[in-house]
Amino acid sequence: xxxxxxxxxxxxxxxxxxxxxxxxxxASEKLKxxxxxxxxxxxxxxxxxxxxxxxxxxxxxxxxxxxxxxFKVGNYVIAEPKGPVAAVIx
Amino acid sequence: xxxxxxxxxxYVIFGIVFAAIISRLFYWQVxxxxxxxxxxxxxHFYTLEVPAKRGEILFSNxxxxxxxxxxxxxxxxxxxxxxxxxxxxEALSGILYTQIPFVAxxxxxxxxxxxxxxxKSSKEELEKKLEKRLNLKxxxxxxxxxxxxxxxxxKISSLKINGLxxxxxxxxxxxxxxxxxxxTGFVGANRIGxxxxxxxxxxxxxxxxxxxxxxxxxxxxxxxxxxxxxxxERQEKIDGSTLITTLDRSVQLFTESNLAKGVSDWKATGGxxxxxxxxxxxxxxxxxxxxxxxxxxxYYESKLYKNPGIADLYEPGSIFKPLVMSAxxxxxxxxxxxxxxxxxxxxxxxxxxxxxxxxxxxxxxTMTDTLVNSDNTGMTFVGEKLGFDNLISYVRSFGxxxxxxxxxxxxxxxxxxxxxxxxxxxxxxxxxxxxxLVNALQMVRAFSALANGGYLATPHLVESIKTDDKNIKLxxxxxxxxVSEETARTVSEMMVHVCNExxxxxxxxxxxxxxxxxxxxxxxxxxIAFQGKYKExxxxxxxxxxxxxxxxxYLVYVKLNEPEVRPWGSDTAGPVFxxxxxxxxxxxxxxxx
Numbered sequence: 001x002x003x004x005x006x007x008x009x010x011x012x013x014x015x016x017x018x019x020x021x022x023x024x025x026x027a028s029e030k031l032k033x034x035x036x037x038x039x040x041x042x043x044x045x046x047x048x049x050x051x052x053x054x055x056x057x058x059x060x061x062x063x064x065x066x067x068x069x070x071f072k073v074g075n076y077v078i079a080e081p082k083g084p085v086a087a088v089i090x
Numbered sequence: 091x092x093x094x095x096x097x098x099x100x101y102v103i104f105g106i107v108f109a110a111i112i113s114r115l116f117y118w119q120v121x122x123x124x125x126x127x128x129x130x131x132x133x134h135f136y137t138l139e140v141p142a143k144r145g146e147i148l149f150s151n152x153x154x155x156x157x158x159x160x161x162x163x164x165x166x167x168x169x170x171x172x173x174x175x176x177x178x179x180e181a182l183s184g185i186l187y188t189q190i191p192f193v194a195x196x197x198x199x200x201x202x203x204x205x206x207x208x209x210k211s212s213k214e215e216l217e218k219k220l221e222k223r224l225n226l227k228x229x230x231x232x233x234x235x236x237x238x239x240x241x242x243x244x245k246i247s248s249l250k251i252n253g254l255x256x257x258x259x260x261x262x263x264x265x266x267x268x269x270x271x272x273x274t275g276f277v278g279a280n281r282i283g284x285x286x287x288x289x290x291x292x293x294x295x296x297x298x299x300x301x302x303x304x305x306x307x308x309x310x311x312x313x314x315x316x317x318x319x320x321x322x323e324r325q326e327k328i329d330g331s332t333l334i335t336t337l338d339r340s341v342q343l344f345t346e347s348n349l350a351k352g353v354s355d356w357k358a359t360g361g362x363x364x365x366x367x368x369x370x371x372x373x374x375x376x377x378x379x380x381x382x383x384x385x386x387x388x389y390y391e392s393k394l395y396k397n398p399g400i401a402d403l404y405e406p407g408s409i410f411k412p413l414v415m416s417a418x419x420x421x422x423x424x425x426x427x428x429x430x431x432x433x434x435x436x437x438x439x440x441x442x443x444x445x446x447x448x449x450x451x452x453x454x455x456t457m458t459d460t461l462v463n464s465d466n467t468g469m470t471f472v473g474e475k476l477g478f479d480n481l482i483s484y485v486r487s488f489g490x491x492x493x494x495x496x497x498x499x500x501x502x503x504x505x506x507x508x509x510x511x512x513x514x515x516x517x518x519x520x521x522x523x524x525x526x527l528v529n530a531l532q533m534v535r536a537f538s539a540l541a542n543g544g545y546l547a548t549p550h551l552v553e554s555i556k557t558d559d560k561n562i563k564l565x566x567x568x569x570x571x572x573v574s575e576e577t578a579r580t581v582s583e584m585m586v587h588v589c590n591e592x593x594x595x596x597x598x599x600x601x602x603x604x605x606x607x608x609x610x611x612x613x614x615x616x617x618i619a620f621q622g623k624y625k626e627x628x629x630x631x632x633x634x635x636x637x638x639x640x641x642x643x644y645l646v647y648v649k650l651n652e653p654e655v656r657p658w659g660s661d662t663a664g665p666v667f668x669x670x671x672x673x674x675x676x677x678x679x680x681x682x683x
Contacts, residue, residue, distance in 0.1 A: 046160060050263065053265040057266055058266060058339050059343060
């Protein structure tokens, strides 16, 4: 009686294991697809960040500005206020 | 043989066998236990190391100075190669040779023909190297090139050569090119080939930047296949921390470009320019020339790796004078109005004559005029009033002969001679900055005391360290007080006169018009000591100063090495100094006084 009970339990557990394994295989397939998507997005993100860094580079921008004809002014003119810019009229 | 003898013999045989087993067990368990355990573990588990991402180095506004980018390791499975090795080497070198930089001495005139010649020889050299690797005997896998950029990878992949493959690997990315090269340092490899930071911030903060690699252990079966329900051990990687520096990207850019112009205009062999907040010690910009490209460091001379602003020692010359003057003022031995009654001509000290730089002498000149005229005879008078013991004690207090505390490697401190080793002439020349070796940052640190009211600031580059979950703000302690607040203020005022009135200083046609601003400054021209005597030609030309004088916020230091066109600090380093000051005024929108 006990032996047959153990055999039935073992068989039952084996079936449960197969069902769970089967279910998790399906879930892991989905996970794998999601994982691939995450990796692809991360790679794209990294690539875009890399490109952005190149475009944002101040050294590169300054060279570009120079080539476009912009130049630095040696002396700045500092305007000294002679009187109030706006006055209240009474 | 009777029964007893047989039994004894059996005992002996069993004993020997037993001893052999025990000794073998001892050997397995104790002597080679560790390697056997490792072997067993290797048979049972896959162990994969997950590399940690190296931390970034950011400017103060969080824009990257050093970042990471994806690159690829190109390798070959030799058994799968179908083309001839020479064909593969030729095809690969045709793509990869463009990665080899053209390195020329700064200012060198290079023709297109010379460049083409260099590229051709680089390609040939690379082709030979690759062919040699592909022909390695008894090898199955060989690495052909590290850090192959994405574009080159795509070109190589399009060739569809059997037996070549790639694996991703991170490399450092420098969005601003070689900007601040000697501050950042670079990442090379250690003895076992793992990435390691060398020099500058990469070297000093290597532990923080490296992080900790992760480990994954998966159980495998007899055929080496992973067991799906087997045990798995996982130790998560810890990515490196990010350094947030005190550097301002724009200030660094214009400091570097102004320095480059100065070096080129005056045909100097190199130079250093530093901008620091004299109160906190935060380094806002630190430029050096010549420099190297961190991304291609192996192609440059290794002497360029060190930061000359902290690693090179030199005699400061006249920019040392305000420090000696402040010592005498602090000891109440003089006032700005004290007159020198020994300055009517050259002074005879310890068997030598001390002259002024232009052989012009001013009887009864005041201490302020001593600085304005950069008068050496006046300074020897100050030295006599102060006394040598006091002088040497102040020189030490200003931080000479010790490290500045900056968070970079490779600082040289310049040992101070013992008091008893100073001859009379040395005691006199020390008052105008000869006979003492300093590095550029030591000068900046010493002047921070005059700018901020009397205490030494600690120069530093890193403000905080950012990990995944927290931001650790570093504290940089205020240094000791060297002079009183009143003394600092008095010397600062005297230095305003230097900036405004100096007859030989700062050629007006070459410096921007900044008359509305109160700037404290001093220039210096020092001879260069070489093999026990001074070089006949070549000087160290420098200018140091800070502004706005009433509440100094920026301390600027410029040094040019051996300017060929003119030797004087005021003429050569002066325009660079004022150009940086002008750009700081414009960038930070500082109104006149």
